[in-house]
Amino acid sequence: MKKTNDLAQRARRNFLRDLGRGAACAGAAGAGVLLGATSQATGKQSADANGSFPVQGYDWTKHRWAYAVDATRCIGCLRCVEACKRENNVALDANHFRTWVERYVYLEGEEKPRIDTQADPVNIEAAGAEGKYRFANRYEDAKVEKAFFVPKLCNHCTHPACVQVCPTGATYKTQDGVVLIDHKYCIGCQYCVQACPYGARFFNHAKGVSEKCTWCYHRITKGLRPACVEVCPVEARLFGDLNDKDSPVSRFIRDNRVQVLRPETGNAPNVFYVGIDKEVR
Amino acid sequence: MEPLFHVAPFTGYVYPNETVIPWSVLIVVYPYLTGLVAGAFVVSSLYHVFGMRQFEVVSKFSLLMALCLMVCVPLPLLLHLGHPERAFNAMITPHLTSAFAIFGYAAAFYVTLLMLENWFVFRPQFVHLGQNGWKPARWLFRLVALGSDDLSEPAMRYDHKWIHALAIIGIPAAVGLHGYVGFVFGSLKSREWWSSDLMPVIFLFSAIISGTALVIVAYVSSCKLRKVSIDLACIKGLAYTLWGFLIVALLLEGVEFASLLYRSREGIEMIMQYVRGPLVVPFFVLQVGLGSFVPLLTLTYLVWRGANDRALVVAVTTSAVLVLFAVLLMRYNVVIGGQEISKTGAGLVTYRPAVFGREGLLAAGFVLAAPFALLLISLRVVSPWSKEAAA
Numbered sequence: 014m015k016k017t018n019d020l021a022q023r024a025r026r027n028f029l030r031d032l033g034r035g036a037a038c039a040g041a042a043g044a045g046v047l048l049g050a051t052s053q054a055t056g057k058q059s060a061d062a063n064g065s066f067p068v069q070g071y072d073w074t075k076h077r078w079a080y081a082v083d084a085t086r087c088i089g090c091l092r093c094v095e096a097c098k099r100e101n102n103v104a105l106d107a108n109h110f111r112t113w114v115e116r117y118v119y120l121e122g123e124e125k126p127r128i129d130t131q132a133d134p135v136n137i138e139a140a141g142a143e144g145k146y147r148f149a150n151r152y153e154d155a156k157v158e159k160a161f162f163v164p165k166l167c168n169h170c171t172h173p174a175c176v177q178v179c180p181t182g183a184t185y186k187t188q189d190g191v192v193l194i195d196h197k198y199c200i201g202c203q204y205c206v207q208a209c210p211y212g213a214r215f216f217n218h219a220k221g222v223s224e225k226c227t228w229c230y231h232r233i234t235k236g237l238r239p240a241c242v243e244v245c246p247v248e249a250r251l252f253g254d255l256n257d258k259d260s261p262v263s264r265f266i267r268d269n270r271v272q273v274l275r276p277e278t279g280n281a282p283n284v285f286y287v288g289i290d291k292e293v294r
Numbered sequence: 295m296e297p298l299f300h301v302a303p304f305t306g307y308v309y310p311n312e313t314v315i316p317w318s319v320l321i322v323v324y325p326y327l328t329g330l331v332a333g334a335f336v337v338s339s340l341y342h343v344f345g346m347r348q349f350e351v352v353s354k355f356s357l358l359m360a361l362c363l364m365v366c367v368p369l370p371l372l373l374h375l376g377h378p379e380r381a382f383n384a385m386i387t388p389h390l391t392s393a394f395a396i397f398g399y400a401a402a403f404y405v406t407l408l409m410l411e412n413w414f415v416f417r418p419q420f421v422h423l424g425q426n427g428w429k430p431a432r433w434l435f436r437l438v439a440l441g442s443d444d445l446s447e448p449a450m451r452y453d454h455k456w457i458h459a460l461a462i463i464g465i466p467a468a469v470g471l472h473g474y475v476g477f478v479f480g481s482l483k484s485r486e487w488w489s490s491d492l493m494p495v496i497f498l499f500s501a502i503i504s505g506t507a508l509v510i511v512a513y514v515s516s517c518k519l520r521k522v523s524i525d526l527a528c529i530k531g532l533a534y535t536l537w538g539f540l541i542v543a544l545l546l547e548g549v550e551f552a553s554l555l556y557r558s559r560e561g562i563e564m565i566m567q568y569v570r571g572p573l574v575v576p577f578f579v580l581q582v583g584l585g586s587f588v589p590l591l592t593l594t595y596l597v598w599r600g601a602n603d604r605a606l607v608v609a610v611t612t613s614a615v616l617v618l619f620a621v622l623l624m625r626y627n628v629v630i631g632g633q634e635i636s637k638t639g640a641g642l643v644t645y646r647p648a649v650f651g652r653e654g655l656l657a658a659g660f661v662l663a664a665p666f667a668l669l670l671i672s673l674r675v676v677s678p679w680s681k682e683a684a685a
Contacts, residue, residue, distance in 0.1 A: 108301055108313045115307075128640060132310035165309075174484060180384040180394035200383055201376020203316040204394055210484040212309025212637050216316060218298035221376025278483055294638050 068234045076189040077255040078228060078283075080166070080239075081265040085288035086249035087162040089114055091131050091146035093241035093250060098144070100229060100240035105144035107132040109215045111226040112166040112241050116148055117292060121156035126292050163293050164250060166241070167192065167213040167226035168274060168282030175205035175214060175225075184223065190255075190283060191230055196222045210278050228252065296651035306564065306641030315633050315645045318653035319626075320370040323661050325475045325497060326625045327367050330665075332472040332498070333505010334360040335408075335464055340535070342461035348531035354415050354678035355516070356509045361408040362668040367401060369661045373652055393478045400471050407467060411460040414453045416676045418445055423675075472501040479628060486561055486639075487632035492550045499543035504621035506536045507614035512669075514611045520679075524607055533610040536617065537593040544586055547624070561639025568635050568642055577627050585620020589613035 066073060097112045098105060110132065117126040129136060131146040139149030152160070169192045176184050176192060183199035186192050194205075199222040206214045206223055217224040229239035233252070237243070242252040253260030262285070265271070271285035275294060286293075299314045334356040340346045341353035372378040381398075388395035421443045424435035436443075473494040480493025490496075510532045517524045554565070569577075592613045596606060630645045648654040 108299070108310065110310045113310050125640075128307035128638075130310050132313070174482075177391045178393065178482070179389050180392040180397070181380075182387050182389035183383070198380070198383060199377065200380040202371075202374070202394065203376075204392070204478075206311075206316040207633075208482055208484050210637055212311050215311035216299070216314065216376065218314075218376075223376075294640070 071234045073187055073189040075256065078169070078190045078233060079253065079255045079262045079266075080169070080228065080284045081251040081262050081271070082164050082284060082286050083249050083251070083265070083288060084161055084163050084286060086247045087114065087164055088247055088249075089116055089148050089162040090246065091148070092244045092246065093164060094131055094146045096240040096244040097226070101227070103224070104217070104219070107137055107143045109217070109224070111224070112164065115163045115165060115293070117161055117163065117290060118152055118157055119159040120152070121158050126290075128292075161288065161290065163286075163289055164241075165211070165213070166284060167228075168211055168280065168284045169228060171281035171283060172279060174208040174210065174278065174280055178204045178208040180204065191228050192225075193227055193230060194223055194225065196220060199223055210275050210280065296648070300646065300648055302643045302645055304636070304641055304643045306636070307638050308636035308641035308643055309638055312636055312643055315630075315643065317629060317633060318374065319630070319647045319655060319658045320374045320653050320661065322622070322625045322629045323658050324367065324370040325629070326504070326622055327363055327370070327662070327665065328472055328475050329497065329501030329504045329621065329625075330508050331360050331363045331367065331404075331505070332468040332501040333503065333507075334363065334509055335468040335505070336502050337506055337509045337532070337535070339461045339465050342457060343465060346531065348527040351525045351528045352509055352513050352532070355513060357408070357412055357415060358672055358676070358678050359509070359512060359669055361405075361412050362672060363665040364401070364405050364408050366661065366665040366668065369664060370658070371397075373657055373661065393474070393481055396474070400474060404467055404471055407460055407464055411457060411464065414457045414460070417442065417453060418450070419676045421445055469498060473498045479632065484637055485632045485635070486554070486559060486565065487635050488628070490550055490554070492546060496543070496546045496550055499539055499546055500621050500624055502539045503536060503543050503617050506532055506539065507617040507621075510536065510610060510614035511618065514607060526602060526606065529607055529610055530602070533593055533596060533606070533613075536610075536614065537590070537597055540586070540590055540593065540617065544590065561635070564639050564642065565635060568631070572634065572642070572644070573627065573631065576623055581620050581623040581627060585616050585623060589616045589620075
């Protein structure tokens with residue numbers, strides 16, 4: 014996470030410096046408004062033009078990252094959750110997750126599924142502690158009609174509601190399609206936490222800023238895969254570049270009839286699902 | 295030590311991150327204070343702009359009250375922010391797609407406007423205090439009067455022109471400021487409880503009734519404290535204002551609530567469970583029943599009977615206290631209610647406000663009391679009752 018912040022921060026600093034030069038010429042009066050209205054677009058261009066992206070050799074105009082989940086493969090082992098917590102230094106409690114796994118269980122004679130996650134008290138008890146993750150065998154004696162797991166994470170939407178509502182522009186969409194938060198600029202109002210329809214954001218109480226999944230931006234910009242994808246033993250989680258026709262994600266989208274969560278919000282998520290059910294929100 | 299965060303208990307299925315409620319009771323206080331400002335200003339403008347003479351007695355008082363309230367409006371927000379020291383980021387680089395981005399500018403504009411109008415209204419008193427007041431403090435009042443000590447008739451006429459103009463600008467500003475607070479909630483598509491085009495108007499009308507009610511309560515208490523007789527014409531005028539706006543406010547809230555249930559979109563089962571369960575006492579019994587219908591019926595009776603005596607004062611003041619209480623509850627039921635209904639549409643979260651800590655009930659109480667402390671201090675210095683005293 015520290016690295017992610019540094020990357021985002023450096024990009025921002027460079028862009029602010031460039032913009033500052035421009036603003037000095039343009040006149041101070043209009044600058045404030047200009048800065049807000051065009052922060053994203055200008056930021057990208059100036060960072061590219063100077064080749065000032067924090068990671069050497071990485072050009073964020075050349076990638077279009079996307080994520081895919083094959084829910085039919087997920088076995089609910091929760092390694093992804095553990096890997097994410099460790100990789101990103103997420104608080105080890107049951108109330109802050111950058112990614113989580115939902116379990117849907119339809120019992121015989123019941124219309125609605127029973128839904129829980131690793132954060133459910135029963136599952137925490139089965140795991141032994143809040144920092145450990147496992148699904149309790151709570152339906153052992155029940156007649157299960159249908160059951161499946163659904164991994165969840167930030168959808169890095171094309172039209173992110175969280176970015177729309179951020180009053181400072183601290184959260185922004187990168188050119189390669191990732192939604193990031195500048196932890197050194199965020200004022201901690203939590204408007205974005207409210208605006209996300211997926212519950213993907215949470216408040217980092219120690220740092221006083223909002224936090225969420227970054228698709229492990231510090232890893233993917235170095236050619237690595239996100240930690241959750243890396244550890245998934247069944248390839249339920251896939252990651253890749255939509256600009257690359259042969260990337261796992263491109264192939265997944267081509268070979269399957271994919272869905273996104275809550276398409277009616279207009280957010281246009283970039284996490285594509287296969288094998289989810291009408292009750293999955 | 296106060297824990298970093300409070301875990302909210304839940305039933306059904308909620309997203310794991312939803313078990314910590316993002317917006318606390320401080321964000322209940324924020325729209326409440328803003329609403330009181332807008333309402334108090336509207337009352338002041340009823341005299342200054344609309345020329346309703348029965349409100350002359352309270353026009354300066356409500357204007358001063360609006361200022362004291364408005365300077366405290368940023369307090370709950372600053373207390374809530376994870377990084378209050380970065381609050382100005384929103385003004386330095388306002389992200390214009392955000393409903394929150396213009397808050398700094400809107401608030402700054404409105405505080406400036408209120409300060410200017412108050413300055414023009416109280417300038418004669420500053421001049422007077424600068425010349426005849428307590429000696430060691432005279433320089434301060436001369437400073438506050440900005441060296442403008444001309445109290446001649448043309449000068450006063452000029453001042454009056456400014457007051458009139460500022461009051462006129464202030465009306466759309468007050469309406470805009472509060473309508474915009476409603477938009478902050480109404481524009482979010484993630485929460486069915488908030489997502490409504492009516493939200494800005496609902497906030498606005500409840501603001502006007504709360505502000506009018508506050509002027510009534512504050513005026514009556516100040517008369518009791520100062521042992522002067524209460525201007526019945528003024529109270530009657532305020533009662534009519536409160537009655538009229540209360541009807542509209544109730545209608546709007548009723549329409550909004552009815553359409554939410556009637557539309558019955560995704561997650562309605564959970565909303566119904568919420569409405570029938572945790573909402574019964576705070577909403578139906580307290581906000582709608584005790585806080586809205588009791589005052590509405592009382593005021594309707596008074597309007598019908600045209601009462602004009604001590605009973606009028608008692609009944610109107612009681613109604614006003616109830617309305618103040620109902621609007622605070624309305625803010626609570628909107629802000630907290632929206633967060634208690636999970637985004638999953640399959641579960642409910644329960645907010646339990648902390649008592650201590652930065653976002654606790656004590657802090658919220660302090661923030662609510664701060665403008666009134668400020669008002670009491672201001673009243674030691676200037677008097678908004680000059681006309682009364684002269685009479």
